[in-house]
Amino acid sequence: MKPSNSPMLRFEKVSKRYGSLTVLDSLDFEVARNEKVAIIGPSGSGKTTLLRMLMTLEEIDDGVIYVEGEPLTHMSQGERLVRANRQHVSRVRAKIGMVFQHFNLFPHMSAVQNCIEAPVTVLGLSKDEAYARAADLLQMVGLGDKLDHYPSQLSGGQKQRVAIARALAMRPKIMLFDEVTSALDPELVGEVLKVIRQLGEDHDLTMLMVTHEMGFAKEFADRVCFFDAGKMVEQGTPQQIFGDPQHERSKQFLSAVLETR
Amino acid sequence: MMLEWDWNYTWEILPILGEASLVTIKATLLGFLLAAALGLVFALLRMSRVRYVRWIATAVIEFIRSTPLLIQIFFLYYVMPEFGLSLDAMTAGVIALGVHYACYCSEVYRAGLDNVPKGQWEAAIALNLSPFVTLRDIIIPQAIPPVVPALANYLVALFKETPLLSAIAVLELMQTAKILASESFQYTEPITLVGLYFLFFSLISAALSRQLEAWLSRRHGGTR
Amino acid sequence: MSPRFIIIVILSFLVGIALATFAEFRVFFPELLRGAWVTIQLTVCSALLAVVVALIAAVGKMYGPCWVRGLAVGYIEVFRGTSALVQLFWLFFVLPYFGVTLEPFAVGVAALGLNIGAYGAEVIRGAIKAVDKGQWEAATALNLSRMQTLRRIILPQAFLLMIPPWGNLFIELLKGTALVSMITLGDLAFKAQQLNQNTLRTVEIFSIVLIMYLCMAMVISALMRTLEQRASKGLMRGRAN
Numbered sequence: 001m002k003p004s005n006s007p008m009l010r011f012e013k014v015s016k017r018y019g020s021l022t023v024l025d026s027l028d029f030e031v032a033r034n035e036k037v038a039i040i041g042p043s044g045s046g047k048t049t050l051l052r053m054l055m056t057l058e059e060i061d062d063g064v065i066y067v068e069g070e071p072l073t074h075m076s077q078g079e080r081l082v083r084a085n086r087q088h089v090s091r092v093r094a095k096i097g098m099v100f101q102h103f104n105l106f107p108h109m110s111a112v113q114n115c116i117e118a119p120v121t122v123l124g125l126s127k128d129e130a131y132a133r134a135a136d137l138l139q140m141v142g143l144g145d146k147l148d149h150y151p152s153q154l155s156g157g158q159k160q161r162v163a164i165a166r167a168l169a170m171r172p173k174i175m176l177f178d179e180v181t182s183a184l185d186p187e188l189v190g191e192v193l194k195v196i197r198q199l200g201e202d203h204d205l206t207m208l209m210v211t212h213e214m215g216f217a218k219e220f221a222d223r224v225c226f227f228d229a230g231k232m233v234e235q236g237t238p239q240q241i242f243g244d245p246q247h248e249r250s251k252q253f254l255s256a257v258l259e260t261r
Numbered sequence: 262m263m264l265e266w267d268w269n270y271t272w273e274i275l276p277i278l279g280e281a282s283l284v285t286i287k288a289t290l291l292g293f294l295l296a297a298a299l300g301l302v303f304a305l306l307r308m309s310r311v312r313y314v315r316w317i318a319t320a321v322i323e324f325i326r327s328t329p330l331l332i333q334i335f336f337l338y339y340v341m342p343e344f345g346l347s348l349d350a351m352t353a354g355v356i357a358l359g360v361h362y363a364c365y366c367s368e369v370y371r372a373g374l375d376n377v378p379k380g381q382w383e384a385a386i387a388l389n390l391s392p393f394v395t396l397r398d399i400i401i402p403q404a405i406p407p408v409v410p411a412l413a414n415y416l417v418a419l420f421k422e423t424p425l426l427s428a429i430a431v432l433e434l435m436q437t438a439k440i441l442a443s444e445s446f447q448y449t450e451p452i453t454l455v456g457l458y459f460l461f462f463s464l465i466s467a468a469l470s471r472q473l474e475a476w477l478s479r480r481h482g483g484t485r
Numbered sequence: 486m487s488p489r490f491i492i493i494v495i496l497s498f499l500v501g502i503a504l505a506t507f508a509e510f511r512v513f514f515p516e517l518l519r520g521a522w523v524t525i526q527l528t529v530c531s532a533l534l535a536v537v538v539a540l541i542a543a544v545g546k547m548y549g550p551c552w553v554r555g556l557a558v559g560y561i562e563v564f565r566g567t568s569a570l571v572q573l574f575w576l577f578f579v580l581p582y583f584g585v586t587l588e589p590f591a592v593g594v595a596a597l598g599l600n601i602g603a604y605g606a607e608v609i610r611g612a613i614k615a616v617d618k619g620q621w622e623a624a625t626a627l628n629l630s631r632m633q634t635l636r637r638i639i640l641p642q643a644f645l646l647m648i649p650p651w652g653n654l655f656i657e658l659l660k661g662t663a664l665v666s667m668i669t670l671g672d673l674a675f676k677a678q679q680l681n682q683n684t685l686r687t688v689e690i691f692s693i694v695l696i697m698y699l700c701m702a703m704v705i706s707a708l709m710r711t712l713e714q715r716a717s718k719g720l721m722r723g724r725a726n
Binding site: 328329442 | 493562563565571572574659663667677688691694695698
């Protein structure tokens with residue numbers, strides 16, 4: 001999938017602070033359509049915050065995020081940009097889906113119910129349409145026989161796959177993956193990565209992944225971004241970043257991380 | 262909506278209500294003293310190694326907690342004389358309040374006692390301290406400070422239930438208000454004033470209790 | 486709970502049987518039953534009112550616009566800060582001056598329902614807060630609105646958490662119904678006093694009445710336990726992977 005020209009996502013001087021701590025420092029960042037970006041770095045570097053701000057789970061302190069050219073949490077009023085109202089945010093946010101580190105499945109609903117909830121209540125699909133879509137997606141992630149299972153009856157890897165299906169049911173254009181394998185037993189990581197790889201190959205999706213799985217990032221991502229202390233220190237193709245890191249900090253991080261693998 | 266507030270009448274009855282409020286406060290404090298002391302006894306009984314003592318204590322506490330305080334007040338006031346123990350209204354009321362709230366306090370003490378690490382008991386045994394001394398000098402001093410806010414809550418709850426004593430004609434706030442109202446046929450002012458009185462003290466105690474909790478959690482580095 | 490339960494039940498039956506041998510028992514027991522029926526009706530109606538009011542106040546306090554929040558906080562503080570009896574008397578004696586005259590049963594339901602509802606609002610608030618934040622985040626990621634999230638995702642999970650505290654509140658409510666005897670409503674407590682004055686069988690009457698309240702309280706506890714079991718099955722909680 002060749003990324004096209006106009007950026008799908010654009011962060012323009014985006015900053016986030018917690019009190020005196022600057023988590024993201026005036027970030028300028030672009031993602032092209034259908035590009036697969038891996039975001040790596042030490043904890044506290046701001047990479048998860050980046051994703052959470054994009055999903056409107058955190059407020060932006062400075063700057064603007066553009067999704068397909070449109071500001072996410074702002075609206076144009078003539079020349080100026082003002083805080084967007086709920087309808088605007090909802091409309092733009094609908095293009096983005098997210099999978100969480102701790103799954104966050106709805107425990108009182110079965111796998112298929114988890115997947116039809118939002119399509120029915122937000123998109124207005126009929127129960128049958130939503131069910132058909134959910135069944136397809138769950139089949140695609142390898143859980144076609146577990147439609148009526150509840151989260152408490154599923155393994156971590158299965159739960160994460162349901163979470164992926166649930167996010168896909170809303171037909172987003174952008175998928176965010178926040179360390180989605182970090183909470184899994186090592187032997188369950190593979191099945192989730194396999195699904196993500198398949199997703200990238202078969203569908204037109206822009207994907208942002210915060211991950212510690214360097215091997216996966218190396219072979220799957222189009223671009224790798226290294227974050228540290230709230231700034232994007234270095235970015236490039238996997239070959240560039242993993243093979244020949246330029247920045248001192250990147251070299252430090254990668255040698256420490258890759259040594260243990 | 263006929264909102265006629267008779268200010269003259271209000272000033273007239275304020276001193277009378279003020280005096281009655283002293284009776285309310287007296288009943289509250291005496292009742293709570295009994296509740297706090299008896300509650301600790303109940304809590305210790307429930308920890309007894311003798312099964313039957315435990316069971317009976319638990320049964321009695323459950324019984325008292327599950328039945329209305331009003332009936333318990335009547336029981337003490339009307340039934341005790343049959344067994345030769347004639348109590349005046351105030352005493353009967355205070356005892357009823359005290360015993361009823363002792364049951365709630367015992368739960369609070371139990372939680373506090375449970376929270377003291379087992380290691381404390383073990384160290385005391387290793388030092389050959391008797392159970393009584395252990396409880397008195399080691400366990401109870403550690404168990405009580407964290408639960409003081411919870412006890413304070415029950416003090417306020419007890420305070421708010423003192424109007425029940427009006428049922429056996431104790432001349433506390435509610436009873437006095439009723440008497441004033443029935444004499445003057447003006448109900449709005451007395452009863453509203455009583456309500457405001459309780460509301461005022463309740464809000465103050467809520468604020469104080471929040472302060473107390475904040476202070477305590479700073480001292481104990483955040484309890485649990 | 487079991488050994489304790491058994492002791493209470495056995496003691497109750499023993500006392501019951503002993504008292505049943507008194508001739509007058511057969512005369513005043515039906516009267517007490519009538520009072521108990523009023524108590525039960527009061528409890529059920531007030532409970533319904535309390536739950537509805539608590540839900541509205543809790544959601545209003547947490548998510549409403551400024552003025553709704555103010556009303557909710559005001560309601561909760563006033564009804565928690567004053568005792569049920571004061572509220573009962575106020576509604577019974579003072580409300581008529583505002584042109585609203587309710588019959589004693591309605592006054593009882595209103596006072597008790599509003600009183601317990603104020604405590605219930607805090608219980609509901611606590612339960613909603615206790616639901617894992619990740620659920621809200623997943624719902625936001627799926628673009629669910631706040632009300633949709635609350636209704637479909639959060640409240641069903643909060644429901645299970647609220648059952649034990651609500652059980653305690655319902656028992657408080659049951660005990661509170663005794664207060665209506667002071668506005669001459671013919672509940673169990675009222676009948677107890679009445680019969681006491683007429684027959685002077687003080688010990689028997691009040692003992693039986695206490696046991697009757699205890700039985701009603703145990704029924705409430707049992708109902709809440711069943712509700713909790715049913716609800717947790719629906720949530721499939723506590724099942725290991």
